[in-house]
Amino acid sequence: MLKKLCMISLLTVNILYLNAASTNNHQNASYKNINKICTKIPNKDKEYILLNKIKNYQNKNNQEMVEKQKNKLSAYSNTAPAPILAQYHQKGQFYKLMLIKVMGAGGCKKAIETENKALLLPNMDTNPCPGYWPRVVDEETKMTEYVASKGLLCSKLQKIMVKAKDGDKPIPAYLTDSFNGTLKEKGIFVCDKKEAQRNNAWQSQLFSSKQEREKIENWDEILSDLVTDVAKLVFFNLPTSGDSLNAAVIAHGDYHHIRYFGFDYTSKSGLIEIPEPLKINNLQIKQDAKDKAQKAFEAIIECTFFSEYQNSLCVPSEGLKLINQLWKAYENKIYKEILILSKETNNNSCIIA
Numbered sequence: 528m529l530k531k532l533c534m535i536s537l538l539t540v541n542i543l544y545l546n547a548a549s550t551n552n553h554q555n556a557s558y559k560n561i562n563k564i565c566t567k568i569p570n571k572d573k574e575y576i577l578l579n580k581i582k583n584y585q586n587k588n589n590q591e592m593v594e595k596q597k598n599k600l601s602a603y604s605n606t607a608p609a610p611i612l613a614q615y616h617q618k619g620q621f622y623k624l625m626l627i628k629v630m631g632a633g634g635c636k637k638a639i640e641t642e643n644k645a646l647l648l649p650n651m652d653t654n655p656c657p658g659y660w661p662r663v664v665d666e667e668t669k670m671t672e673y674v675a676s677k678g679l680l681c682s683k684l685q686k687i688m689v690k691a692k693d694g695d696k697p698i699p700a701y702l703t704d705s706f707n708g709t710l711k712e713k714g715i716f717v718c719d720k721k722e723a724q725r726n727n728a729w730q731s732q733l734f735s736s737k738q739e740r741e742k743i744e745n746w747d748e749i750l751s752d753l754v755t756d757v758a759k760l761v762f763f764n765l766p767t768s769g770d771s772l773n774a775a776v777i778a779h780g781d782y783h784h785i786r787y788f789g790f791d792y793t794s795k796s797g798l799i800e801i802p803e804p805l806k807i808n809n810l811q812i813k814q815d816a817k818d819k820a821q822k823a824f825e826a827i828i829e830c831t832f833f834s835e836y837q838n839s840l841c842v843p844s845e846g847l848k849l850i851n852q853l854w855k856a857y858e859n860k861i862y863k864e865i866l867i868l869s870k871e872t873n874n875n876s877c878i879i880a
Contacts, residue, residue, distance in 0.1 A: 555656040561691045568626050572631070626639050633770065636650055641702070644702040649698075683704060718833075720774075760787060774788055
């Protein structure tokens, strides 16, 4: 009897193992099929390489090679969009979603331009079978909802399910506003820190002359919202390192504001949780919180200074000097905002850590 029970248990374990293996194989095939489609559409990084080749041949006055590279670029950029299937509501119908171009890729995500949105998929160039991906989608969605609830600008995400073709097991993904599409049309020009040296949505200058730029008082209106944003980043203990700390220039006619713009909070290697607000005692802000505020303030402004100084390689020393001068001019305003937030949330029992 005992031998029979052991045999039944062993058989059950084997069946469960085979079912799990079958599910994993099915899931891995879904990821691979989607990745195949992504390789069929243009990639912005490859376009950038071709553009650089054109510039190099122009500098060498080699018109024949310039024309050859331009023809390559035209043919590559005009590659036809490729379809995948997307489900926008739970248990809803799947619709065709046209993938146009790979806009960028990081350690775990790949951003793809669609008809009017950006689609975020796992970067399967670095990990063909990304088991971390469902967690990343859930965490990114929750974090951006939390950031938006604090009155900060960030990507608005729509969680969806996608698959390459009928019969595949769908995988999670998310849609967001395109930096060079929907957001630009709204007057929100995002400066992605990873793309700060090229291809940012904001390509203009805030000031027409060096003299106007270096008058600190001329920055009051431009930085008024950023003062509040940085105070919230510090007080609500939001990430100020990694890829999530980015800038946006809000532009409507002659109205310009620099603001924080958050996205890309998650990674494949670590869990993230909604943070607890910091706490203050005796109206004292400790040095590590001040350091965090300075780092965030300066990094956000620096994202916009590549275009301000019309330099695609780096922000010049005079620009870095100005950023530091702006910090000294506005740091006390930021500390005051932090204390106001503390008072409003009745967090007066502990010390900022």
